Amino acid sequence: MTSLKQITSRVKEYEYIIASVIGLVMLIILSSIFLLPNISKSNEIFFQKTQLEDTLNRLKKKKSALETMDGDLYRQTLQKVTSVLPVSRDYVSLFSTIDRLSQVTGVLIDSPSFQFGVISTKSANLISSGGSAYTIKIDMSVEGTTVQINNFMKALADLQGRIITIDTIQWSYLENSMNQISISGYAYYYPLGNTIASVRTPLPEMDKGQKTLFDQFSSVPTPSNAGDYSDIQTGKDDLFK
DSSP, X not given: OHHHHHHHHHHHHTHHHHHHHHHXXXXXXXXXXHHHHHHHHHHHHHHHHHHHHXXXXXXXXXXXXXXXXXXXXXXXXXHHHXXXXXXXXXXXXXXXXXXXXXXXXXXXXXXXXXXXXXXXXXXXXXXXXXXXXXXXXXXXXXXXXXHHHHHHHHHTTSSSSOOEEEEEEEEEEOSTTXXXXXEEEEEEEOOOOSSOOOTTSOOOOOOHHHHHHHHHHHTSOOOTTTTOOTTSOOOOSOTTX
């Protein structure tokens, strides 16, 4: 009993201190329950604000860079690039290129043959492009004088038609100072991507080699019929309709 009375006496003596400690503990607990989520939310908002400010600064830089570019120049250069490196197999432009080579050089191009794919449906157009351009095997026989054939070889690289590279070549001499060459090589096409990069994506930078190619293409005269084959029937989209 004496011990209980002593404890009770001690409690009464320090009841204000004990009550203050209990109140403080409760305050801490309640603060943890109600205030900490708000603090966490505030930190999240501040972090998002920082991210948005960074994004805004990058967009301002991108806008400034775009304003310094010549949009017409880039559009015209893209048209020139797709005329020599189209986004699909485009056999029509291949035949047009061969006709032009024959006309401007005077050579006779006999029996050009291509590695045909499924060109009557959309399956001829690949969905995605890889790291390099796709190829089309091409073989042709060319007859002409030495000068005409030399001009023909030069015209292959004048960027006025489809890009055609030579893999193998066989040269033979005919009568009346005429020559015949049998060419085996490749034409190229490069499907473009189906998606556009996010507006937050930085502008790609051209390296020295890419800049040289861009300047070379931009200086080439625009073909009058570059990429315009809308009036040619190429087949059905759906074979079952």
